[in-house]
Amino acid sequence: MSLNSIEEKLLAGKWIAGDRISDAIRVSRSFNDIGIKTIINYLGEEYRKKSDINSSVFEYLKLVKEIKRENVNADIAIKETQVGLLASKSEFLKNYKKIVDTASRSRLFVWLDMEEYEFVSDTIDVYLKFVEKANTGICIQSYLKRSQSDLKFLLKNHAVVRLVKGAHRVKGGDFYDNKGTDRNYFRLMDYLFKNGKTFTIASHDSRIIEKARRLNKKYKRNVTYAMLEGIRDSYAKELVNNGENVSMYVPFGPKWKEYAYRRMKEVGNLKLVIRSLIGG
Ligand SMILES: Cc1cc2nc3c(=O)[nH]c(=O)nc-3n(C[C@H](O)[C@H](O)[C@H](O)COP(=O)(O)OP(=O)(O)OC[C@H]3O[C@@H](n4cnc5c(N)ncnc54)[C@H](O)[C@@H]3O)c2cc1C
Secondary structure, X not given: OOOOHHHHHHHHHHHOOOOOHHHHHHHHHHHHHOOOEEEEEEOOOOOOOHHHHHHHHHHHHHHHHHHHHHOOOEEEEEOXXXXXXXXXXXXXXXXXXXXXXXXXXXXXXXXEOOOOHHHHHHHHHHHHOOOOOOOEEEEEEOOEOOHHHHHHHHHHXXXXXXXXXXXXXXXXXXXXXXXXXXXXXXXXXXXXXXXXXXXXXXXOOHHHHHHXXXXXXXXXXXXXXXXEOOOOHHHHHHHHXXXXXXXXXXXXXXXXXXXXXXXXXXXXXXHHHHHHHHOO
16 A cells, blocks of 8 residues: 555544644543543654663653643553663663653553564563563563463563554564464463453454453453554444443654554555544
């Protein structure tokens, strides 16, 4: 699918709160007003330069302060390569700790997003160093064959997990294709319901969400359903109206291109693009 820049900006505007922290706060407040918590992400990834890494960390520290000051109901989500993993694992660890400690003082929850497969081991490793803190969670992707054993290990170590299909998919022996990814999602979700207490089912796929709701009638876990801003907002609202906990991932910042392109690839057919634009 090729889109011109006006269409790109239209879509990006639907999926991204704006350039500034104040935009993310404004959008979060409007979701809070209808009973939806948000997960705010400052856009940016794959930084190697110290100056880029440091300014991301600085923006997150500012974001924590603003969420607290404005009293909005929001978690934050950070990416490992945004805060130092491509410089070194110790740089990532140092910056992650700084953000987690600051957020913890403000009682905010910090999600670690999951990027490409080559970062998974280091991301889990760093996450587990802080798992005893009550305010941290990690994302697991069902397109990865390794995720079954990662999930087992993480739950054994009391992790809080957010399950997704995976936005950085590649082909090959260690990865599932689309059908396999969906099947594995159901398998991992089953495991979460049987063995987890508090977790997040992050998807726009009604088959997944409705199955999770049925499972929760039996298991009665502390489940949150999470979606990305601008994809299926009215479905999210419907879930809240049916008594479910719902979070909305709200990205902001000027570095929107990589994120918007991933979303465009996912809504790779025109029907879904139009549905995203007019409401979903
Ligand atoms: C809160 C959250 C956090 C995430 N964090 C990460 C992360 O850290 N790392 C990562 O790799 N990925 C992350 N993702 C992205 C995720 O991995 C998927 O790429 C993305 O969610 C698309 O997968 P899906 O489960 O929605 O299923 P898809 O297979 O993309 O969509 C399933 C179905 O949903 C329906 N649908 C989709 N869009 C629409 C629409 N506009 N209108 C109506 N129906 C629609 C259609 O029926 C479609 O067939 C996150 C996603 C969410 C929601």
